[in-house]
Amino acid sequence: MHEHQNYVSNYQRIAKLITKNYIHRLFTPDCLSVLPELNLRENVRILDVGCKNGKLIFKLASFLKSGELHGVDIEPDCIKRNQTQNHYENVYFHCSPAENMPFEDGYFDLIVCTNALHHFPQRVRALDEMYRVSKPEGELYLLEGIRDQKWKAKLDKILRQSKFILPEKKYLPRTAIFSKSYFIHYVK
Numbered sequence: 001m002h003e004h005q006n007y008v009s010n011y012q013r014i015a016k017l018i019t020k021n022y023i024h025r026l027f028t029p030d031c032l033s034v035l036p037e038l039n040l041r042e043n044v045r046i047l048d049v050g051c052k053n054g055k056l057i058f059k060l061a062s063f064l065k066s067g068e069l070h071g072v073d074i075e076p077d078c079i080k081r082n083q084t085q086n087h088y089e090n091v092y093f094h095c096s097p098a099e100n101m102p103f104e105d106g107y108f109d110l111i112v113c114t115n116a117l118h119h120f121p122q123r124v125r126a127l128d129e130m131y132r133v134s135k136p137e138g139e140l141y142l143l144e145g146i147r148d149q150k151w152k153a154k155l156d157k158i159l160r161q162s163k164f165i166l167p168e169k170k171y172l173p174r175t176a177i178f179s180k181s182y183f184i185h186y187v188k
Contacts, residue, residue, distance in 0.1 A: 031143070037141060038112070039110065047130075051071030051078070051093070053081070057093075058091070065090070069088070071092070071094070079095040097126075099121075099129055104133070105133065107133050110138070110139050111138065112141045112142075113142050124158055127140075128163050131188065140164060140188070145182070155182065168184070168185040
């Protein structure tokens with residue numbers, strides 16, 4: 001019986017780990033898959049909109065020693081947890097909706113939004129707010145999982161209604177199992 005309890009305990013531990021860390025990759029692209037696409041440079045100001053657990057910001061901070069890295073999310077618990085885990089001097093987290101961010105016009109060089117746009121209640125307004133806080137010649141990197149043509153058509157309509165124009169669109173290879181990773185790059 002003791003062996004059976006160990007088996008069940010190990011199974012539960014593994015199932016919890018898979019559910020917690022990997023199940024999201026079945027349907028949504030991994031936020032780190034945008035890293036090779038980013039135009040990184042010294043003293044860059046980066047904003048991650050919908051930063052959730054800060055995974056992308058913390059990864060960028062591990063090799064970008066100059067510049068500023070900001071994460072915005074509407075969930076106070078996420079922001080509090082990120083602030084507690086933050087040990088970088090150039091990383092800042094803000095609790096704010098994407099549609100009304102607390103930054104001055106033209107502040108950021110790069111804005112990244114991964115797997116979050118579909119959660120925003122006012123998607124066009126959120127994109128226009130990203131446009132507002134990006135510098136002239138600023139860049140927006142948007143990554144969304146596309147499970148069907150209906151969502152892709154809706155996303156394309158949202159993109160056309162925003163202030164950003166002439167985006168570069170492409171699919172990133174194998175960053176989610178059951179959905180394509182639709183990557184959009186804008187230059188303001």
